[in-house]
Amino acid sequence: MEVALANVMPIMAAPPTTSLNKGSGISTVGVSAAGTGYVVGDMITLAAGTYTTAGVVEVSGIGAGGSITSAFVITPGVYQANPTNPVAQSSTTGVGTGATFTLGFNAGVMSTCANAVYWQRAVSNGTYRYTGYSIGDVTSGYLGSVANNGVATLVEWESDEAHFDIKLTGNNSLYMLFIRVNGQWQRISSAGFSTDASGAPYLLTVDWAGVFQPRSYKLVGVNTAFGGIYTNSTGSVWYPGEPRKPLALIFGDSYTYGTDASSPAAANCCIAYAALGLEVLANGIGGSGWNTTGSNAALTRVQSILSTLQVSTPQGTAVPIVPQYVQLDLGYNDAGSSMTTLSSTMVACVQAIQAAWPTTRIWVMGPATPLGTTTNLSLVRTAVMAVAAQFNFPFVDVLNFVTSANHGRYTSASDNTHPNGDAGNEYLAGRKAPLIASIL
Structure with missing residues (x-):
């Protein structure tokens, strides 16, 4: 596929x-030199310092001869280096001249929007x-x-x-x-x-x-x-009206995270599930496996997911959400470690998921073989396949997707471990998607 x-x-x-961009915006404005010829409503641009968007102030009060008595910030702007006070106008919508301003800056208020x-x-x-x-x-x-x-x-x-x-x-x-364009999520650029x-x-x-x-x-x-x-x-922002597609949660390692992909959203699992019309939430931690201990131990991660996974509602609350599907995608990092620990940890994780989410369908993905299969990876494959069989879960076998013969096309030459960017992730997604489709 x-x-x-x-x-x-x-x-x-x-x-x-x-x-x-990062920087700061104009937070306060005081009149330093009043100038002449201004009227209320004049917009004055303050293009000084270093900026990507110059700030704009509006005249709100005038005195004799069109001298400015007060002004307020319309557009805070985005300044990477704040100008030195007093700041002279660089342009105006009116005919006034000579005004300068004392500006205050705050990173928390920067914006390119007017009012x-x-x-x-x-x-x-x-x-x-x-x-x-x-x-x-x-x-x-x-x-x-x-x-x-x-x-x-x-x-x-x-x-x-x-x-x-x-x-x-x-x-x-x-x-x-x-x-979203014509019902399909599209990227704004090739990279994140x-x-x-x-x-x-x-x-x-x-x-x-x-x-x-x-x-x-x-x-x-x-x-x-x-x-x-x-x-x-005049603009508005509101809660999305289109219902979410069925949710697949992927529990895995750096392959799930998307290491070396153009963005985490371009990991092979994300591409595969998007091709199948599903929403995906990738829970990948690099270097992790069923033998991992400490804060990234598999059961600790699963228990955290089960107790904290939420979606927010238009009513202003965050409520638990149960994914329709869970893909267990650990194993590569267990090569050379204890298969006994792998099996017992995997069983404990499955039992925890089933107890909390009894309606969720679960399947198991075989371990990646970035340079082709090895003796240790074969042991991992056998072990995770046995746990899948114990629970009557589908097993998605990736054996020989990447081999000693073709790894130069699909595995990163810099680390000999991860897919080589988007090309490698696309290839794996194309191999995995039809197998996943057959068990949906």
Whole structure:
């Protein structure tokens, strides 16, 4: 089955213009030199310092000769280096001259929108549909999964705005933004985007060149830290109206996470399930296996998922959600470890899932073979296949998908472990999808 990322998650033919920036915005404005010739309502652009969007202030009071007595901020702007006070106008909508201003700056207020309306992040507002783990603030002012934030969290909304800012913060995050086109989620670009770990605010600005119409959006993130959305004064943001497709939760390692893919949303499991018309929530932690101990131990992870997986509602609450499907996709990292521990841990995880989610269908994926099968990987395959048989679960066998003969096409030469970017993930998705389809 040919499963091309370009077909399953195509890049939009006419995407919006987007830019990701961090900096600060104008928070206060005082009149330093009043100038002459101004009228109330004049818009004055302050293009000084280093900026990606210059701030704009509006004249609100005048004195003799059109001198400015007061002004207020219309567009805070995005400044990477704040200008030195006093700041002179660079342009105006009127004919006034000579005014300068004393500006205050705050990273928390930066925006490219005029008379911005802030659509807050809080679950209680019922504006966004979040799917994640113990949904709440992961840092002050920014929301994600309080538990398991290092795996995928979904944020969905609808908006009719032609220009808006998505508030994010530096949380070592990875994102991909999707827009629904003719019923299909499409990517805005070939690669995702990321933030640093500084804790500094970011803005992802989305611009449709003045075309206002309702659109559906989905932000897929790892280490998600979402602060809400700014629109212009006439725009709106609301909870998505289209029902979600059946949900598949993938419990795995770096193959599930999407290491070396263009974004976590381009991991092979995400591509395969999208091709089958399902929503996917990838819970992948690199280096993990059934033998892992500590905070990433398999049973610890499963128990956390079972107790924290939530979806937010338009009524402003976060409620437990039960996926229709669970794919168990650990094993590669157990090669050379105890098969006894693998089996007992896997059984304990299955029993926990069945007790909490008795209606969920479960199946087992065989271990990856990035350089071809080995003696140790064969032992893993036999062990996970035996647990699948014990519970009468389907077993999806990936043996010989990647071999000693073809690994140069599909496995990264830099680590000899992970798929070689999107090409390797597309290949694996194409091999896995028909096998998964046969058991749905």
